[in-house]
Amino acid sequence: MKHAFKYLAGFVPALLLTAGIAGAAEMTAGEKQLYEAARKEGSVTWYVSQTTTEFADGMCGLFKKRYEGVGCNVVRASGQVIFQRLVQELQAKAVQGDLMSTNDDGQMAQLKEMGALAQFAPENLKDMVPELRALADKENYWITSGVSPLVIAYNTKLVTEAEAPKNWTDLTDPKWKGQVAIGHPSFSGSVGLWTIMMNDLYGWDFFTKIEKNKPQIGRSVADGHNLVVSGERKVALAPLPLILSDAAAKRAPVAVVYPTDGALLPPSATAIMKDAPHPNAARLFENFLLGPEIAEYFSKDYRYPLRAGVPLAPGMKPLDSYKTKSIQISDGIKKLPDVQSKFRDTFGI
Amino acid sequence: MTSVSDTHAMGWSKDEPAKVRVPWRQRLQPANLLWLFLAGILAVLIIAPMWTLVVSSFTDAKTGGWTLQNYVEAYGKERHITALTNTLKMGACVVILKLMFGVPLAWACTRTDMPGRNFVRYSVFGAFIMPPYLAGVGWILLAGPNTGWINKIWHAVSGSTEPLVNIFSFGGLVLVTAIGGFFLVFVLVSSAFEMINSEMEDAANILGAGPFKTAMKVTFPLVMPAIIGAALLSFLGAIALYGVPALISIPARYPVVVIQLTEFFSFPLRIEVAAAYSIPLLLITAALLGLQKLILRRKGYVSVSGKGGERRIVKLGRWRWVLFAYCMIVVSLAVIMPLFVLLLAAFSESWTTGFSLSNLTLSNFHYVLFEHSSSQRALMGSIGLGIAAATVAITLALFIAYIVQRKLLPFSSVLAFLAVSPYVVPGIVLAIGFYAAYALPPIALYGTYMIMALAFITRFLPIAFTTSSAGVRSIHPEMEEAVRILGGGRTTALRHVVGPLLKRTLAGGWLLIFVPAAQELSTAIFLVGPTTRVVSVVLLDLSEEGELEKLAALGSVLLIIIVAVVALGMKYLGRDFMLRRS
Numbered sequence: 001m002k003h004a005f006k007y008l009a010g011f012v013p014a015l016l017l018t019a020g021i022a023g024a025a026e027m028t029a030g031e032k033q034l035y036e037a038a039r040k041e042g043s044v045t046w047y048v049s050q051t052t053t054e055f056a057d058g059m060c061g062l063f064k065k066r067y068e069g070v071g072c073n074v075v076r077a078s079g080q081v082i083f084q085r086l087v088q089e090l091q092a093k094a095v096q097g098d099l100m101s102t103n104d105d106g107q108m109a110q111l112k113e114m115g116a117l118a119q120f121a122p123e124n125l126k127d128m129v130p131e132l133r134a135l136a137d138k139e140n141y142w143i144t145s146g147v148s149p150l151v152i153a154y155n156t157k158l159v160t161e162a163e164a165p166k167n168w169t170d171l172t173d174p175k176w177k178g179q180v181a182i183g184h185p186s187f188s189g190s191v192g193l194w195t196i197m198m199n200d201l202y203g204w205d206f207f208t209k210i211e212k213n214k215p216q217i218g219r220s221v222a223d224g225h226n227l228v229v230s231g232e233r234k235v236a237l238a239p240l241p242l243i244l245s246d247a248a249a250k251r252a253p254v255a256v257v258y259p260t261d262g263a264l265l266p267p268s269a270t271a272i273m274k275d276a277p278h279p280n281a282a283r284l285f286e287n288f289l290l291g292p293e294i295a296e297y298f299s300k301d302y303r304y305p306l307r308a309g310v311p312l313a314p315g316m317k318p319l320d321s322y323k324t325k326s327i328q329i330s331d332g333i334k335k336l337p338d339v340q341s342k343f344r345d346t347f348g349i
Numbered sequence: 350m351t352s353v354s355d356t357h358a359m360g361w362s363k364d365e366p367a368k369v370r371v372p373w374r375q376r377l378q379p380a381n382l383l384w385l386f387l388a389g390i391l392a393v394l395i396i397a398p399m400w401t402l403v404v405s406s407f408t409d410a411k412t413g414g415w416t417l418q419n420y421v422e423a424y425g426k427e428r429h430i431t432a433l434t435n436t437l438k439m440g441a442c443v444v445i446l447k448l449m450f451g452v453p454l455a456w457a458c459t460r461t462d463m464p465g466r467n468f469v470r471y472s473v474f475g476a477f478i479m480p481p482y483l484a485g486v487g488w489i490l491l492a493g494p495n496t497g498w499i500n501k502i503w504h505a506v507s508g509s510t511e512p513l514v515n516i517f518s519f520g521g522l523v524l525v526t527a528i529g530g531f532f533l534v535f536v537l538v539s540s541a542f543e544m545i546n547s548e549m550e551d552a553a554n555i556l557g558a559g560p561f562k563t564a565m566k567v568t569f570p571l572v573m574p575a576i577i578g579a580a581l582l583s584f585l586g587a588i589a590l591y592g593v594p595a596l597i598s599i600p601a602r603y604p605v606v607v608i609q610l611t612e613f614f615s616f617p618l619r620i621e622v623a624a625a626y627s628i629p630l631l632l633i634t635a636a637l638l639g640l641q642k643l644i645l646r647r648k649g650y651v652s653v654s655g656k657g658g659e660r661r662i663v664k665l666g667r668w669r670w671v672l673f674a675y676c677m678i679v680v681s682l683a684v685i686m687p688l689f690v691l692l693l694a695a696f697s698e699s700w701t702t703g704f705s706l707s708n709l710t711l712s713n714f715h716y717v718l719f720e721h722s723s724s725q726r727a728l729m730g731s732i733g734l735g736i737a738a739a740t741v742a743i744t745l746a747l748f749i750a751y752i753v754q755r756k757l758l759p760f761s762s763v764l765a766f767l768a769v770s771p772y773v774v775p776g777i778v779l780a781i782g783f784y785a786a787y788a789l790p791p792i793a794l795y796g797t798y799m800i801m802a803l804a805f806i807t808r809f810l811p812i813a814f815t816t817s818s819a820g821v822r823s824i825h826p827e828m829e830e831a832v833r834i835l836g837g838g839r840t841t842a843l844r845h846v847v848g849p850l851l852k853r854t855l856a857g858g859w860l861l862i863f864v865p866a867a868q869e870l871s872t873a874i875f876l877v878g879p880t881t882r883v884v885s886v887v888l889l890d891l892s893e894e895g896e897l898e899k900l901a902a903l904g905s906v907l908l909i910i911i912v913a914v915v916a917l918g919m920k921y922l923g924r925d926f927m928l929r930r931s
Contacts, residue, residue, distance in 0.1 A: 045879055045880070047879070052894055053721065053722065053890065053891075053894060053896075054716075054720075054721075054896075056722070057720060057721065057722045060722065073722065073723070073879065073880060074722040074723070075723070075879040075882075076722075076890065077890060077893070078893060080615055081615070084614065084615045084618060085879075087617070087618055088614075088618055088795070089795065089796070091618060091789065092788055092789045092790065092793060092795040093789075093790050093793070094790075094793050094795045094796055096796050096878055096879045096880065097879060178494065178495070179495070184599065186612060186615060187893075216517070216600050217599055217600055217602065218599075218600070218893070218895070219595075219599065219893045220893045220894050220895075222893075222894045222895055223893060223894060223895040224895075225895070226894070226895025226896070226897075227895060229699075230496055230699065230700065230895075230897075231495065231496050232493050232494070232495045232496040233495065344428060344612075345428065347602055348428070348431075348602045348603075348604060349598070349599055349602040349603070349604050349608070
């Protein structure tokens with residue numbers, strides 16, 4: 001994975017970028033066709049746990065701007081909750097979501113196996129960063145719709161850079177007693193993967209140790225970040241883009257630690273449901289997710305853009321400049337129920 | 350209201366004529382068809398979901414055959430049992446706290462010369478209007494261990510770094526659950542206090558008892574049935590509440606039944622296990638009802654007859670200020686403090702920074718009103734569902750109450766029993782029953798407003814029935830008889846006599862349903878679909894993302910709308926309709 005992200009370093013010719021944006025106004029023939037069909041369908045319903053509500057609403061706004069006459073409904077909840085909701089709908093044979101975006105691609109693999117997903121290769125795949133494209137399903141049942149590493153956030157008013165933890169195991173230091181926040185693997189998709197990673201790295205011992213620090217357990221991984229911003233907790237497990245954008249845009253007292261033992265890199269995935277009520281609008285939307293508007297929107301919000309040639313936000317480290325770890329899909333599916341159960345036993349909730 | 354089962358009395362049997370063979374044509378009279386129709390509605394609303402719940406708890410999800418495996422799975426783990434015992438413990442503590450809040454306040458407001466009684470009444474009413482999860486968020490802002498305002502002040506004053514209070518604890522959970530529901534205790538016990546005449550208290554006074562001794566030995570024992578009834582309902586409310594545990598018990602790491610139920614509702618979805626897990630809640634409720642009957646049967650409480658006699662208030666002397674102080678503490682904890690911080694947070698950039706001009710903003714309101722993807726629709730959904738549930742429930746209840754009170758149809762007491770039975774079904778259990786019965790094909794109501802409206806109507810039907818029943822009882826049949834003598838039918842009598850006479854009672858009942866229905870979370874949580882979300886669910890999602898300022902803003906908007914509707918209602922009713930008997 002390391003050298004795979006070199007291109008993200010941000011020194012790609014600006015020429016490519018301008019060309020991309022200039023082309024944004026023009027619709028390709030395929031896009032036009034989808035747009036016409038989507039207009040007849042009226043709107044798209046997007047189940048999302050990949051981003052916060054606010055960020056997803058922004059993406060929907062851009063979509064509606066480009067494709068006038070096609071509505072966009074965001075339904076946002078934490079990863080396991082959205083997944084459960086979808087499975088519930090599949091069981092009820094009343095699928096209402098057109099497409100779903102999650103930080104746990106294991107969910108996609110399970111949905112694929114259930115025969116719930118539609119195959120689709122959006123036009124914009126060709127402009128995607130090849131290494132990110134490669135993270136998706138080989139048969140195009142889902143695309144990679146983002147990468148947001150899970151790192152450590154700390155409150156800069158309460159903790160100096162020197163005091164801040166350097167790696168994950170530092171979080172078990174007694175000095176963080178009552179000051180750590182983590183998520184719950186049964187609610188959040190990416191926390192599920194993080195729990196697997198930590199168990200793989202250090203065994204369950206890590207969790208029995210961190211339990212002694214009485215971490216505050218939130219449902220979503222965004223919650224921990226906000227607890228650090230407000231000062232309710234000093235350090236937390238948090239997604240990188242939230243920390244960087246709040247620190248820059250809102251001047252929130254929060255900073256990043258890239259853990260030396262490896263940030264978790266869960267590839268976010270987006271797939272269209274086989275029984276989507278608005279299949280064309282869903283395709284149009286999935287293609288749009290890989291388009292230039294979203295790439296720019298991502299970049300502005302300190303996320304790694306999906307399109308080749310889009311520069312990173314200032315101060316953002318290229319993905320290959322620090323250590324990251326990913327969980328194999330099959331590994332994730334196999335290990336998740338076990339760590340969820342262990343987590344409940346250790347933390348009593 | 351205190352004894353649900355009274356309506357079950359088999360009074361009709363005496364009025365039944367001797368058995369005569371009736372040809373089936375005659376049996377199909379309009380009146381009997383009406384009975385069948387109402388019974389059909391109640392079957393859809395109550396019997397079918399509950400039956401499905403019980404059946405599916407014994408059903409193998411894969412084969413559809415009979416099994417006990419769901420119970421094994423539901424209770425086979427130690428922490429699943431812990432959640433159940435935790436819930437009972439929490440419920441018991443909540444009941445005690447609610448009674449400690451509600452009973453003294455009710456007594457103070459109805460039977461004493463304590464100053465500021467109206468203020469206390471209105472504040473208690475405020476506690477009714479504020480949904481429990483908003484009070485919960487208010488308390489998180491107040492007593493979060495590190496940045497809660499109380500702890501910040503404590504840190505500044507004492508120099509300590511340890512929190513003074515921590516909302517994420519068992520005590521916090523109990524406090525927030527109790528303040529959200531002691532209104533009911535207050536109302537039930539208040540009305541009981543107002544029905545006692547002073548003769549017995551006078552007797553105690555003459556025999557030398559002081560005001561407090563009289564209260565303890567005479568007044569309180571007389572309102573015991575109301576207190577026990579209120580305690581029972583408080584317990585039911587506490588164990589079935591979803592919002593407060595979701596906010597507090599997860600960080601407090603105090604697992605309770607409702608949180609465990611969400612685990613069964615996650616992937617892999619196990620509705621059958623969820624059904625099995627919720628059956629004990631029903632059994633516990635049934636057992637408590639039985640216990641209530643047993644306690645109340647052993648003694649006579651006939652003095653609470655509501656008949657005649659003068660009611661005098663107790664002169665407390667200087668104690669009136671002590672009581673006033675206690676009432677103020679309770680209403681501060683329940684309403685004033687959480688509401689104040691909530692409003693402040695709604696207008697703040699960041700709630701932790703505290704109050705300053707630079708921190709003031711309207712952006713949270715702008716966000717929740719115009720930018721957030723589902724809040725507009727959710728506001729309309731909540732208000733619409735509140736209106737629909739209240740209107741349908743009151744209309745249905747009026748028909749049933751009229752039939753039952755006038756004994757128009759045979760077996761009408763069956764209708765009455767059904768109408769009040771949802772009292773004993775915790776909201777979250779009701780939702781699982783509705784989900785199992787109606788969400789999936791062939792009926793496939795998943796994701797519609799219809800399934801939520803049905804569930805809400807069912808949930809609030811008992812309130813509607815109790816209100817309508819009391820109303821109809823208060824109208825003497827002679828007025829309707831006059832209509833009929835003059836040639837009018839039953840419907841004319843209902844429309845032109847009973848309806849107008851009951852307008853105020855029904856409007857009061859309507860508001861009593863509208864307010865909780867517009868805020869309902871416990872029933873909604875498993876029934877909302879992607880396009881049918883209600884405000885309570887959106888608020889819960891905002892809490893999950895830690896967006897407390899925006900949550901506070903949206904919560905304030907909901908409160909303002911509810912207060913506006915209630916104010917309209919009060920203007921129409923011309924009195925504070927549920928706090929004092931006219």
